[in-house]
Amino acid sequence: MFLFTLTQEFVRQGTATESHAITLLRRAVRRGYDVEAAPDGSVAVNWTYRRFHPHDENRTLTEPRSLTLTPQILIRGLTETTRQDLELIQAAGDRARFETQSGRQVVTLGFHRIPPAASARLNERGFITDDHGRARLTLPALIAMHAQDHRTHTTIPQGWVRPSETGHASAAGLNRPGRRNGLLYSRTSAALCRCGDLSIHADTRDEARRRARDHRLTTTAQFIREALTT
Numbered sequence: 001m002f003l004f005t006l007t008q009e010f011v012r013q014g015t016a017t018e019s020h021a022i023t024l025l026r027r028a029v030r031r032g033y034d035v036e037a038a039p040d041g042s043v044a045v046n047w048t049y050r051r052f053h054p055h056d057e058n059r060t061l062t063e064p065r066s067l068t069l070t071p072q073i074l075i076r077g078l079t080e081t082t083r084q085d086l087e088l089i090q091a092a093g094d095r096a097r098f099e100t101q102s103g104r105q106v107v108t109l110g111f112h113r114i115p116p117a118a119s120a121r122l123n124e125r126g127f128i129t130d131d132h133g134r135a136r137l138t139l140p141a142l143i144a145m146h147a148q149d150h151r152t153h154t155t156i157p158q159g160w161v162r163p164s165e166t167g168h169a170s171a172a173g174l175n176r177p178g179r180r181n182g183l184l185y186s187r188t189s190a191a192l193c194r195c196g197d198l199s200i201h202a203d204t205r206d207e208a209r210r211r212a213r214d215h216r217l218t219t220t221a222q223f224i225r226e227a228l229t230t
């Protein structure tokens with residue numbers, strides 16, 4: 001279950017089931033809205049609403065609009081071990097079941113099982129849910145795993161550097177404005193993603209941050225289109 005906040009002319013809040021949330025997200029992607037997944041399992045949707053100004057034919061009013069979906073249990077503690085268990089459950093598909101063994105609830109995966117303490121923890125922390133006896137990953141868990149796979153960062157611009165360090169081997173014009181004692185001022189910043197598909201150098205850190213965000217939006221849209229079905 002998610003809590004949603006829809007900010008239009010008025011702010012509306014309410015709850016959404018997983019299938020309702022998936023419908024909202026798929027619609028947002030179809031409409032080309034900015035959709036970004038977060039590591040706590042929430043999703044932020046942003047778009048611009050345009051309408052004609054009622055008293056001026058040539059003007060269009062633009063208003064920012066947003067929708068946030070926040071899981072009732074925020075995803076925390078998505079460690080490497082937790083991920084391994086979640087990936088086993090996901091790979092097991094319909095074979096992942098909740099069963100009671102010696103009075104304790106465990107997740108069984110065909111011949112394997114998730115130990116009782118770990119099974120209980122995954123359930124209590126909102127990573128998995130009991131879907132008519134089947135153990136399946138919750139939507140917040142899938143969103144959090146996706147966001148973790150695409151965690152981006154940008155590097156701090158180096159500032160004053162020797163030309164050789166930036167790849168500008170030539171010492172020509174070292175005394176021109178913008179240069180000092182043979183040093184060059186570098187504002188360049190790299191944008192990188194954990195998935196390895198984003199590795200670029202931008203002229204400024206703002207530009208690097210924009211490229212990182214673009215990457216997160218693109219991969220989130222792809223995730224919603226390809227991995228989520230109601």
Ligand SMILES: [Zn+2]
Pocket residue numbers: 149150151193194195196197198215219
């Ligand atoms: Zn990525």
